[in-house]
Amino acid sequence: MSDVIALVFDFDDTLAPDSTTGFLESLGVDTAAFWKESVGPLLSDQDWDPVPAYLYRMIELSRAGAHGGPITQQKLRDWGRRLPLHDGVTTLFPRLRDAVRATHPKVQLEFYLISSGIGDVVRNTPIAHEFTDIWASEFAYGEDGGIAFPRRLVSFTDKTRYIFQIQKGIIGAEFRGKPFEVNRKVPADRLRVPLRQMVFVGDGYTDIPCFSLIKGQGGYAFGVWDPRHKDKRSRAWGFIEEGRVSNLNQARYDDNAELYQLLEVAVTSLANGITLNARAYRG
DSSP, X not given: OOXXXXXXXXXXXXXXXXXXXXXXXXTTOOHHHIIIIIIHHXXXXXXXXXXXXXXXXXXXXXXXXTTTSOOBHXXXXXXHHHOOOOTTHHHHHHHHHHHHHHHOTTOEEEEEEEEEEEHHHHTTSTTGGGOSEEEEEXXXXXXXXXXXXXXXXXXXXXXXXXXXXXXXXXXXXXXXTOGXXXXXXXXXXXXXXXXXXXXXXXXXXXXXXXXXXXXXXXXXXXXXXXXXXXXXXXXXXXXXXXXOOSEEEESOOSTTOHXXXXXXXXXXXXXXXXXXXXXXXXX
């Protein structure tokens, strides 16, 4: 019987303002034009997927060198270290761990990050160490040190792949370089984290498959929207209307924020269920 709860987060607009837009702004790029005039036509006119479209346009920017030279791994890492996070995020993880540990010391709460953003950014944020594992889109780098090709894309149903890896326990350094392990068959009674013991928090269209998967199996799905971008609230409200999520809140995580309080209730409720099942008579 599993005694692990997995709380899984998206990153951009969920835990922080859009990190790619922030990075490009830090280089002096006109980001409104980048998304509308550069990335937009690839989607509308050439039927590109959104994630490879923006990565491709970033590679073009890097090769052009018009914004301080190539976009290097070091530049992406440096941005990750200094990018802003939403209110309460830096202390969110120990607060939730303490809440579970206080009443259910044998239940383990783990955190995971699944993002369509750039791995070299999110893995260098001040909260990266809080996650048991992180999956995000990745670049390969060329001879000049600049971004040269996307070596991993994380988008839409790609995200559910990593949900299944969490479920089966295919996590951590030992599974690096073993992409086919996700197909391993694991009996239901041997799953490390059943889907009903997962919570997913996200804000965007690429999160919908994870919302549906986890909520449909008895877990919790929380939709969020960045209060600094009220134009995104209507998109998030659509998740409620379509039954995709359990709840919708502003992306704030301080003690007084409703989202934090609901997350605490969710993980402690799951811990209650684990403890109760462990004590059930099975004669």
